[in-house]
Amino acid sequence: MTAKGTAPLDVEAAGAKGDDRKHYAREKSFAPLGMRIVFKDLDYSVPSNTKKGERAFLLKKVAGYFEPHQMAALMGPSGSGKTTLLDVLAGRKNAGVTEGTIAFAGQKPTPQFLRRYTGYVEQFDTLLGILTVYEMLLYTAEMKRPISEPLESKKQAVEDLLEKLALNRCRDVKIGNAMAKGISGGQAKRTNIGIALITNPRVLFLDEPTSGLDSFTSNEVMTMVKSLAAGGVTICATIHSPTSYCFSLFDSLIMLVKGSVVYFGPRGHSAIEFAQSGCSNPKEFLPGYNDAEYLVDMVTEADIAGQSDQLADHYAGSQLYLANAARIDQYLSESADVLPEHIQKELAVRSATVTPWWWGLKTLIKYRTTKNYRDGEFLGPRIGDKILISLLIMTLYLGIGDELTDSNYINIAAVLFMWCTMPAFGAAAYVPALVLERGLFTRERNDGLYLVVTYLLSKMVDELLLTALASLGISAYVFYGIQLQGEWVAFWLIYYITLSNGIVLAYFIAAISPNLDVANALLPTYVVTLLFFGGFLFRFHEMPPWWKWYSYIDFLRYSWGSLMVNQFEKSNPSWLGGTVLSYYGLENVDKWRNMGFLALFFIVFFLFALLTMQFKKYQSR
Numbered sequence: 001m002t003a004k005g006t007a008p009l010d011v012e013a014a015g016a017k018g019d020d021r022k023h024y025a026r027e028k029s030f031a032p033l034g035m036r037i038v039f040k041d042l043d044y045s046v047p048s049n050t051k052k053g054e055r056a057f058l059l060k061k062v063a064g065y066f067e068p069h070q071m072a073a074l075m076g077p078s079g080s081g082k083t084t085l086l087d088v089l090a091g092r093k094n095a096g097v098t099e100g101t102i103a104f105a106g107q108k109p110t111p112q113f114l115r116r117y118t119g120y121v122e123q124f125d126t127l128l129g130i131l132t133v134y135e136m137l138l139y140t141a142e143m144k145r146p147i148s149e150p151l152e153s154k155k156q157a158v159e160d161l162l163e164k165l166a167l168n169r170c171r172d173v174k175i176g177n178a179m180a181k182g183i184s185g186g187q188a189k190r191t192n193i194g195i196a197l198i199t200n201p202r203v204l205f206l207d208e209p210t211s212g213l214d215s216f217t218s219n220e221v222m223t224m225v226k227s228l229a230a231g232g233v234t235i236c237a238t239i240h241s242p243t244s245y246c247f248s249l250f251d252s253l254i255m256l257v258k259g260s261v262v263y264f265g266p267r268g269h270s271a272i273e274f275a276q277s278g279c280s281n282p283k284e285f286l287p288g289y290n291d292a293e294y295l296v297d298m299v300t301e302a303d304i305a306g307q308s309d310q311l312a313d314h315y316a317g318s319q320l321y322l323a324n325a326a327r328i329d330q331y332l333s334e335s336a337d338v339l340p341e342h343i344q345k346e347l348a349v350r351s352a353t354v355t356p357w358w359w360g361l362k363t364l365i366k367y368r369t370t371k372n373y374r375d376g377e378f379l380g381p382r383i384g385d386k387i388l389i390s391l392l393i394m395t396l397y398l399g400i401g402d403e404l405t406d407s408n409y410i411n412i413a414a415v416l417f418m419w420c421t422m423p424a425f426g427a428a429a430y431v432p433a434l435v436l437e438r439g440l441f442t443r444e445r446n447d448g449l450y451l452v453v454t455y456l457l458s459k460m461v462d463e464l465l466l467t468a469l470a471s472l473g474i475s476a477y478v479f480y481g482i483q484l485q486g487e488w489v490a491f492w493l494i495y496y497i498t499l500s501n502g503i504v505l506a507y508f509i510a511a512i513s514p515n516l517d518v519a520n521a522l523l524p525t526y527v528v529t530l531l532f533f534g535g536f537l538f539r540f541h542e543m544p545p546w547w548k549w550y551s552y553i554d555f556l557r558y559s560w561g562s563l564m565v566n567q568f569e570k571s572n573p574s575w576l577g578g579t580v581l582s583y584y585g586l587e588n589v590d591k592w593r594n595m596g597f598l599a600l601f602f603i604v605f606f607l608f609a610l611l612t613m614q615f616k617k618y619q620s621r
């Protein structure tokens with residue numbers, strides 16, 4: 001049953017089984033039905049920063065509703081709680097306590113519901129600089145639209161979006177970043193809106209959609225957003241200082257001061273008159289002011305003058321409040337839209353993503369790995385350092401590997417030691433990939449694009465494929481150039497597994513570090529501790545008993561040990577090799593078992609990184 005006066009959920013567009021063509025036809029049309037959002041007695045509190053042991057109420061008994069086909073503005077002085085209200089309604093809060101009632105088309109929204117039917121445009125653009133606008137939208141479409149939908153249909157949806165958002169002119173321009181400029185600010189904002197629209201949401205939340213844009217671009221962006229409302233979408237945007245034109249596009253307005261509603265009603269002169277009547281000495285409407293500017297200035301001045309409670313009481317005692325409260329109660333008392341069974345089933349799936357993990361991995365590789373492999377900035381730090389250092393090692397120790405005299409074995413032990421410390425130190429190159437991408441990762445996770453494990457696996461694929469190829473070449477010229485003994489395959493494999501450990505260790509350090517500075521300090525510090533316990537600088541059997549345990553959890557010990565065994569186990573004369581190995585306490589070491597231990601280290605570091613990224617709150621909001 002559909003509630004009277006309530007726009008029904010667009011159940012057909014949500015994908016009736018066996019009727020895919022109809023479903024995609026509806027999805028393609030950018031006229032999805034919106035839904036009414038009603039909220040009442042909303043409190044949101046967090047532990048206070050200012051008063052220890054107390055709670056700070058950032059929203060106090062906030063009530064209102066947003067209608068489909070309409071655009072609502074959240075306004076108020078800076079710090080009044082606009083973004084907080086938007087986040088609470090959109091289910092984006094991961095800290096604090098929310099109390100009160102929220103209903104979307106009569107339903108209590110679950111995370112699955114919000115992901116399926118709402119889009120959220122963050123204030124700051126989080127885009128992938130290596131992709132073009134078209135690729136960015138198609139990548140998101142592949143991640144967020146059902147995998148049963150044919151690629152052609154997703155491409156068509158992206159084409160429609162490019163058209164709608166007037167992005168066709170820059171569709172093939174690389175997005176770029178602060179250093180290598182690509183698309184303009186307005187185009188980036190519209191691409192961000194496109195990302196939120198890729199699933200044809202029924203509700204669109206926008207946080208400061210015009211911030212950082214010039215007035216022309218602001219007007220352009222908001223006109224486009226308004227056209228979505230005209231198509232039926234329910235729109236709610238926080239907005240600071242809109243141009244007069246932008247402000248005229250809004251239908252309703254919620255004005256907040258210190259977390260309380262001081263006005264909720266239509267935008268327009270009635271809002272100004274209402275706010276004026278609530279202030280003791282309302283500011284004069286000077287020539288040159290626009291309505292929005294004047295409204296915000298007036299309540300900000302009143303707030304500064306200590307009249308915030310007076311403003312809230314003025315609204316709470318008004319006829320407008322009573323009318324709004326009656327309307328809210330009426331909407332909440334109406335029965336909720338009954339969702340058809342297949343939609344209920346879809347929403348009951350407790351998966352954090354729309355597509356399964358393997359699809360996410362495939363898509364990440366398709367769009368990101370392939371681009372990275374064509375990007376000099378990505379390849380340079382990953383291969384360049386290895387080529388340089390390995391050339392140095394090879395030319396410095398050229399041809400000494402088969403000279404097994406007792407004066408030379410220390411040189412060989414040293415070069416093998418350097419060979420396995422190099423990947424551990426080189427791990428620093430892998431830290432930024434994770435730390436600098438944190439904003440994007442958080443946004444894409446909130447949007448339900450992928451699971452943490454999918455993201456981490458794709459990063460590993462990025463690095464491990466590349467290092468597998470590079471390490472084959474590098475280890476060949478080092479092994480044969482120095483004329484080392486033993487098996488080349490073992491020499492390469494030990495290097496490769498050590499390098500993989502370095503990479504996953506870098507990811508773990510990046511995951512636990514709050515920023516790049518901490519990660520850059522932590523990684524070399526840890527690696528230096530590993531050097532002492534690797535067995536070359538200090539022999540195992542001579543280590544003090546209170547430090548011996550550390551050598552067992554030092555992966556370099558296993559790398560260097562197996563490299564030494566590979567070199568000396570079949571030496572000629574055989575007694576010399578045996579003597580060297582027993583000198584370092586390596587006489588009972590099995591190189592393959594050591595490689596097994598290295599693989600275990602890899603798994604443990606991977607799990608540590610995964611658990612940290614899964615549970616650490618990178619963004620508290």
Ligand SMILES: Nc1ncnc2c1ncn2[C@@H]1O[C@H](COP(=O)(O)OP(=O)(O)OP(=O)(O)O)[C@@H](O)[C@H]1O
Pocket residue numbers: 046047048049050056058076077078079080081082083084085238240
């Ligand atoms: N732990 C806390 N203790 C006390 N006050 C807090 C705490 N956390 C946030 N606040 C306050 O809550 C308010 C809500 O911030 P919010 O970002 O929602 O405001 P806003 O209206 O969107 O501001 P702006 O327009 O500047 O973006 C701010 O005034 C902030 O100082």
